[in-house]
Amino acid sequence: MRPYTASGGRTRPGVALDLLSRMTATGVRPRVPLGAEHTLALRLCAGAAALTVAELAGQLRLPATVVKVLLSDLMEYGAVMAQAPRFPGGGSFAADDQSLLLAVLDGLRRRL
Amino acid sequence: MAYADDCDAPVTLKVLVAGGFGAGKTTFVGAVSEIEPLSTEELLSDLGSGADPLHGVEAKTTTTVALDFGRITLDDRHVLYLFGTPGQHRFWFLWEELCAGALGAVVIADTRRLADCFPAVDFFERRGIGFIVAVNEFDGCHRYTPDEVRDAVGLGPQVPVVRCDARLTSSGTVTLAALVRHLLCLSSTSTSSSMESGEA
Ligand SMILES: Nc1nc2c(ncn2[C@@H]2O[C@H](COP(=O)(O)OP(=O)(O)O)[C@@H](O)[C@H]2O)c(=O)[nH]1
Ligand SMILES: [Mg+2]
Numbered sequence: 576m577r578p579y580t581a582s583g584g585r586t587r588p589g590v591a592l593d594l595l596s597r598m599t600a601t602g603v604r605p606r607v608p609l610g611a612e613h614t615l616a617l618r619l620c621a622g623a624a625a626l627t628v629a630e631l632a633g634q635l636r637l638p639a640t641v642v643k644v645l646l647s648d649l650m651e652y653g654a655v656m657a658q659a660p661r662f663p664g665g666g667s668f669a670a671d672d673q674s675l676l677l678a679v680l681d682g683l684r685r686r687l
Numbered sequence: 688m689a690y691a692d693d694c695d696a697p698v699t700l701k702v703l704v705a706g707g708f709g710a711g712k713t714t715f716v717g718a719v720s721e722i723e724p725l726s727t728e729e730l731l732s733d734l735g736s737g738a739d740p741l742h743g744v745e746a747k748t749t750t751t752v753a754l755d756f757g758r759i760t761l762d763d764r765h766v767l768y769l770f771g772t773p774g775q776h777r778f779w780f781l782w783e784e785l786c787a788g789a790l791g792a793v794v795i796a797d798t799r800r801l802a803d804c805f806p807a808v809d810f811f812e813r814r815g816i817g818f819i820v821a822v823n824e825f826d827g828c829h830r831y832t833p834d835e836v837r838d839a840v841g842l843g844p845q846v847p848v849v850r851c852d853a854r855l856t857s858s859g860t861v862t863l864a865a866l867v868r869h870l871l872c873l874s875s876t877s878t879s880s881s882m883e884s885g886e887a
Pocket of ligand 1: 706707708709710711712713714715823824825826851852853854
């Protein structure tokens, strides 16, 4: 299947989604019949707590661009909601947050 | 529209893994990730940002670039996400998006093709993104000392160069820890220039 077919040829989502936006199913059933990819995306969102767009794209084996379109459709139907990533420092380079970096370092060391 | 905006949500921690083709990015991300290594693709339109990819999709050359994705849950408040993608110039537009909010980067260098990591090094240097160079030593290759690699790549003395076996979880985790220590050094020198840190 051509990747664009899943999204009806569209490569631009109606809402802005980051690769690290976390998606959750709302439990609302869409009123329109869903295509196979939309259904699968919704099922993945419902099956796990707050999966990122990147992870969903990997599991769906579709380009992230296409998955963003599918998810934004599902958002318009009210079937899923998105939680935007909260980057430290509000979006720019944020290495000045020392306590955060120390927590990351601790977490990594615990894995060794 | 259903948007959740939870200020209590954990911060999103993102680290980029860059380097040339075959340097070991996919291997590295897969080894440190707690989830099945996932690869997704981004579609690149040759016309760049101004173009609307909606029109003439069939006619236009559209390339895809693989994006490795990994996740490490550090504790209940901290999840580290990893993105690996090739550091070629033509993928810069993708890097721009990936860089937004990133903590820092690991540049994987393959000593057989050291020059392949130059574009990524340039990119992070120019953007002021903290990075370290991880030398992925393949079997049967000539071993270079970190200083030889530093000279060849033209790195400043402050950029750590570490050895890494991209196939090993422990080695990848140590490499990530080296990056975070470097970021700590950078932040402490920027907040109080008198502070000296010898750790790399
Ligand atoms: N011997 C050895 N092989 C490696 C190492 N890291 C990666 N490889 C192999 O090198 C090849 C390219 O690695 P890959 O992760 O796909 O590179 P990428 O193009 O940067 O994603 C794969 O066949 C890996 O199995 C390493 O540290 N040692
Ligand atoms: Mg790869």
